[in-house]
Amino acid sequence: MSRAQTTLRTSVSIEGVGLHSGHPARASFRPAPAGHGIVFRRTDRPAVSIPARIESASTFDYATTLNIDGVSVGTVEHVLSAAFGEGLDNCVIELEGPEVPILDGSALPFVRLFHAAGFERLDAPVTPLSVSDVVEVSRDGRSVSFRPDGPGLTITYEIDFPHPVVGRQELTVAIRPEEYSTRIAPARTFGFARDVEALRARGLVRGGSLHNAVVLDDTGVLSGPLRFRDEFVRHKVLDLVGDLALLGASLNGHIHARKAGHALHIEFARALAAASRRRAVDAIEPMGGARRRATARS
Ligand SMILES: [Zn+2]
Numbered sequence: 001m002s003r004a005q006t007t008l009r010t011s012v013s014i015e016g017v018g019l020h021s022g023h024p025a026r027a028s029f030r031p032a033p034a035g036h037g038i039v040f041r042r043t044d045r046p047a048v049s050i051p052a053r054i055e056s057a058s059t060f061d062y063a064t065t066l067n068i069d070g071v072s073v074g075t076v077e078h079v080l081s082a083a084f085g086e087g088l089d090n091c092v093i094e095l096e097g098p099e100v101p102i103l104d105g106s107a108l109p110f111v112r113l114f115h116a117a118g119f120e121r122l123d124a125p126v127t128p129l130s131v132s133d134v135v136e137v138s139r140d141g142r143s144v145s146f147r148p149d150g151p152g153l154t155i156t157y158e159i160d161f162p163h164p165v166v167g168r169q170e171l172t173v174a175i176r177p178e179e180y181s182t183r184i185a186p187a188r189t190f191g192f193a194r195d196v197e198a199l200r201a202r203g204l205v206r207g208g209s210l211h212n213a214v215v216l217d218d219t220g221v222l223s224g225p226l227r228f229r230d231e232f233v234r235h236k237v238l239d240l241v242g243d244l245a246l247l248g249a250s251l252n253g254h255i256h257a258r259k260a261g262h263a264l265h266i267e268f269a270r271a272l273a274a275a276s277r278r279r280a281v282d283a284i285e286p287m288g289g290a291r292r293r294a295t296a297r298s
Contacts, residue, residue: 002125002250007031007090009118014109016101019063019075022206025101027079029117032090034124037248038083040066040073040093052080054246054269059262062204064243074099077262078189081242082110085180088119089126105188105212106227107238111181129249131275137268142259144240144268150252152176153244157236157257165221169233175241184241186227187234190214193222240265247273 013028032039038052048071050056056066065074079093079100085107093100103109136145156172173179191208193215199205210223214231228234240257243265251272260268 002128003087004121005034005089005124005126006087006119006121007033007036008088008114009120012113012117014101014103014113016103017207017212018097018099019102019207019212020204021097021099023097023099025099026096027100028094029113030092030094031120032092034090034122036090036092038080038089038091038093038245040076040095042071042073042098043094043096045071051248052076052246053248054266054273057243057246057266057269059266062199062262064246064262064266072098075102076100077239077242078102078105078107079110079242080245081238082107082114082185084241084245085175085184085238086111086114086119086177088114090122102189102207102212105214106235107185107242108181111185126250129247129251129272129276130279131251131253131272132279133275135268135271135275137264137271139264142261142264144255144257144260144264146251146253146255146268146272148253153251154254155237155240155257156254157233157240157260159233159236159259161232163216164219165216165226166232169230171230171233171237173237180241184234184238187231187238188212188214188227189235189239190216190232193217236260243269249276 008029008031011028011030013026015026018025040050048069050066050068050073056068058065058067063075064077065072066076073095132148134147136143153175155175158170160168173183191213196205214221215223239262243262247269
């Protein structure tokens with residue numbers, strides 16, 4: 001049985017800086033009705049609504065961006081992770097500019113904000129994505145796969161960075177609010193100090209600092225103590241949950257990711273959405289597959 005959809009009980013907001021622009025950024029969260037989903041709005045482009053859906057996603061290595069009609073919102077994955085992880089289904093997220101504030105580089109400030117607002121149960125069930133096949137995407141030794149063994153969503157993530165503090169890390173976690181808020185949400189994004197100059201030359205991470213990321217040099221951590229010994233793999237789970245939120249549905253199954261990143265996460269989410277659409281077509285036309293095969297033989 002599916003749980004009821006939720007929204008926030010009241011409007012709340014939070015301020016910080018944009019990771020890439022370095023400019024002040026503010027996000028306000030407003031309640032929304034059942035079936036609305038998570039929708040971004042920019043106060044400087046009020047005519048355009050940007051739903052948090054896979055169709056409007058584009059990625060590069062460092063973040064997920066949503067685009068509609070030439071209007072974009074960036075660095076959406078941590079706030080969407082908090083929403084999916086905590087079971088927040090419907091909300092308007094109003095931004096004063098092109099980016100969600102980076103805050104401390106984790107999803108914890110968003111989780112705390114949602115808890116402060118409180119959740120309201122709505123009179124409609126959450127729709128689970130219906131996928132009964134194994135779905136896998138892989139490239140260059142990196143992969144993400146789905147097996148339909150629910151109930152609920154479990155994620156196993158493996159990473160292997162040749163760095164003395166990181167190395168090989170593997171974590172399996174059930175994506176439920178209580179597990180998510182304590183084990184996943186606090187894990188911060190991470191990066192290498194040696195990459196910062198090159199990224200800034202491309203107009204990226206201008207708001208990045210030792211206060212909103214775990215920053216590594218060749219031998220250790222420059223940004224103070226880790227929150228978990230395996231904070232790195234926990235953050236990879238956080239990012240994957242944020243990218244899965246773009247499916248706009250709950251998931252029942254086990255996802256296994258190996259050395260993946262945003263681009264492969266999004267490709268995987270698209271493959272899951274396609275598998276779910278195929279299943280819907282088969283349900284309407286159960287003989288369709290057999291007829292297609294018969295036609296091919298004749
Ligand atoms: Zn991240």
